[in-house]
Amino acid sequence: MIEVKGLYKTYGINAAVRNVSFTARKGEIVGLVGRNGAGKSTTMNIIAGYISSDEGTVTINGHDILKEPVEAKRHLGYMPEFPPLYNEMTVYKYLHFVCQLMGVPKNDIRDHLKDIIENVGLVEVQNRLIGNLSKGYRQRVGIAKALCGNPENIMLDEPTSGLDPKQIVEIRALIRSLGKKHTVIISSHILSELVDICTRLVIIDRGVVLADDTVEHLLSPSGSGRVLELAARDGEDLYAVLANIDGVAEVKKKKPYNGAPRYYITIKPGADVAETVSRAVAQAGATVTLLRPVEHSLEDVFLELTEAAMRKEGKDA
Amino acid sequence: MKAIFRREFESYFTTMIGYIFMAVCMLVCGVFFTSTNIIGGSASFVSVVSSVSYALILITPILTMRSFAEERKSKADQLLLTAPVSITKIVAGKYFSALAVLCVTLVVTLVFPIALYIFGNPYWGEIVLGYIGMALLGATFISIGLFVSSVTENQLTACIVTMGILFLLWLSDTLIPSLSDNTLYAILSALSLYGKFSSFTEGTLNIAAIIYFLTMTTLFLFFTVKAVERRRWSKG
Numbered sequence: 001m002i003e004v005k006g007l008y009k010t011y012g013i014n015a016a017v018r019n020v021s022f023t024a025r026k027g028e029i030v031g032l033v034g035r036n037g038a039g040k041s042t043t044m045n046i047i048a049g050y051i052s053s054d055e056g057t058v059t060i061n062g063h064d065i066l067k068e069p070v071e072a073k074r075h076l077g078y079m080p081e082f083p084p085l086y087n088e089m090t091v092y093k094y095l096h097f098v099c100q101l102m103g104v105p106k107n108d109i110r111d112h113l114k115d116i117i118e119n120v121g122l123v124e125v126q127n128r129l130i131g132n133l134s135k136g137y138r139q140r141v142g143i144a145k146a147l148c149g150n151p152e153n154i155m156l157d158e159p160t161s162g163l164d165p166k167q168i169v170e171i172r173a174l175i176r177s178l179g180k181k182h183t184v185i186i187s188s189h190i191l192s193e194l195v196d197i198c199t200r201l202v203i204i205d206r207g208v209v210l211a212d213d214t215v216e217h218l219l220s221p222s223g224s225g226r227v228l229e230l231a232a233r234d235g236e237d238l239y240a241v242l243a244n245i246d247g248v249a250e251v252k253k254k255k256p257y258n259g260a261p262r263y264y265i266t267i268k269p270g271a272d273v274a275e276t277v278s279r280a281v282a283q284a285g286a287t288v289t290l291l292r293p294v295e296h297s298l299e300d301v302f303l304e305l306t307e308a309a310m311r312k313e314g315k316d317a
Numbered sequence: 318m319k320a321i322f323r324r325e326f327e328s329y330f331t332t333m334i335g336y337i338f339m340a341v342c343m344l345v346c347g348v349f350f351t352s353t354n355i356i357g358g359s360a361s362f363v364s365v366v367s368s369v370s371y372a373l374i375l376i377t378p379i380l381t382m383r384s385f386a387e388e389r390k391s392k393a394d395q396l397l398l399t400a401p402v403s404i405t406k407i408v409a410g411k412y413f414s415a416l417a418v419l420c421v422t423l424v425v426t427l428v429f430p431i432a433l434y435i436f437g438n439p440y441w442g443e444i445v446l447g448y449i450g451m452a453l454l455g456a457t458f459i460s461i462g463l464f465v466s467s468v469t470e471n472q473l474t475a476c477i478v479t480m481g482i483l484f485l486l487w488l489s490d491t492l493i494p495s496l497s498d499n500t501l502y503a504i505l506s507a508l509s510l511y512g513k514f515s516s517f518t519e520g521t522l523n524i525a526a527i528i529y530f531l532t533m534t535t536l537f538l539f540f541t542v543k544a545v546e547r548r549r550w551s552k553g
Contacts, residue, residue, distance in 0.1 A: 049398070049399055050395050050398050050399050050549070069401075070401045073399060073401040074401035076399070078399050082392050084391075084394065085396075086324075086393060089324075089331070098400075103401060145396070
């Protein structure tokens with residue numbers, strides 16, 4: 001379990017991270033989402049104890065990263081954005097060294113490494129020098145590095161960058177299986193990937209956490225901003241009818257659907273209006289040809305949140 | 318720490334650095350051995366010892382330049398700094414690996430005194446003292462080099478700055494006798510590494526000198542630990 005509370009980090013006058021807090025529990029795969037430079041890597045580096053925060057605390061399995069660094073780090077396998085590799089070592093020797101650092105008992109290292117090397121798909125390159133490996137393989141060595149010592153918490157910064165499509169599928173499957181027994185934090189700017197793997201998402205923009213929720217919640221049309229799509233043929237213009245229904249926040253006219261006028265109906269939080277809407281449409285003499293909730297994509301959610309944050313900041317300023 | 322020590326030591330010999338260091342050391346030894354002992358027909362090993370001690374100014378920076386600077390640049394330092402190992406152990410591992418390379422090199426140069434023993438009648442006390450002196454001087458140089466490497470981000474900078482510091486320390490020795498200012502005299506003679514080293518080549522086992530070198534080494538290793546720690550808090 002990783003607990004992050006109130007992290008602040010400034011570089012000169014630039015705030016890289018502002019009041020970042022979240023918790024990742026066992027069995028969760030938490031995705032850190034954000035644009036380039038949003039503060040994902042800084043946050044991860046602070047969690048891993050590579051850099052310090054100006055304020056705030058990080059505890060890993062109950063151990064504070066600053067007060068008990070060695071204990072805390074023992075429970076964390078971290079792959080930074082650029083895997084820290086030694087080019088003059090072979091893959092096997094490097095991973096062996098990492099196991100020693102993580103405190104794996106000498107007699108267990110061989111079997112432990114055999115599993116990891118098979119899982120990450122490094123069998124054929126294990127005796128090659130890291131300096132001669134391609135980007136994809138280097139990335140995989142980085143992932144293998146994070147697994148050494150079987151830590152309860154695993155943190156991967158952009159794990160699939162530089163991999164080919166087949167490798168991406170394999171690594172995603174690996175991360176999903178890790179998520180069952182470990183606490184996993186991954187970051188990515190490929191949003192569809194995170195929706196695929198993660199159970200929970202923390203959206204960060206310009207150093208601030210904009211949302212921290214399960215993937216279902218973030219993407220489901222329930223909650224604020226739930227939208228119904230309606231198309232109805234025949235009958236009069238329904239705009240006024242729809243706008244007057246109790247529980248409807250806003251109605252927008254869209255391009256016709258199969259020739260029938262189409263509307264986007266934004267519903268107030270907690271309201272359930274599907275039945276009322278269909279009845280009202282029938283009373284107005286029209287026939288419903290389409291009525292369905294509009295699915296948000298993570299891209300929509302992300303853009304909406306970041307734009308809202310920017311507007312708010314603009315007002316504050 | 319043992320794992321770090323082993324990895325660093327092996328890396329000296331999977332890259333060119335360890336070999337270059339040994340080769341230069343052997344070359345210097347060989348040249349002075351040839352000129353004084355073989356051609357000059359002397360059985361004294363002192364001139365070889367003092368020439369190697371000057372060569373250390375040029376070659377120890379090669380040993381230490383990579384240790385922190387290069388790793389910081391390539392971000393490989395993230396491996397050690399996020400591993401469950403204290404910074405003191407990281408510094409110790411790196412320090413002792415460099416020291417081990419120096420010691421191995423010194424052991425290899427023993428072929429020269431052994432040759433002296435076979436063909437002549439050397440004075441062993443002088444040779445043993447010379448080796449103790451070289452090891453202590455080298456150990457101090459390495460700690461200075463390690464410290465410089467920990468505050469720079471480029472191995473070439475680390476190398477040149479270390480060389481500069483060691484060179485200045487050596488230069489200040491030549492200034493000391495002609496100084497009239499008492500304070501400056503006191504400061505420079507306190508910093509004078511070669512002043513302390515000369516007691517070994519003069520054939521005396523000076524405990525104060527041994528303690529001096531060990532203290533300097535510990536001090537610079539302490540600075541190194543602090544410098545690595547400080548980086549975490551940097552705003553740059």
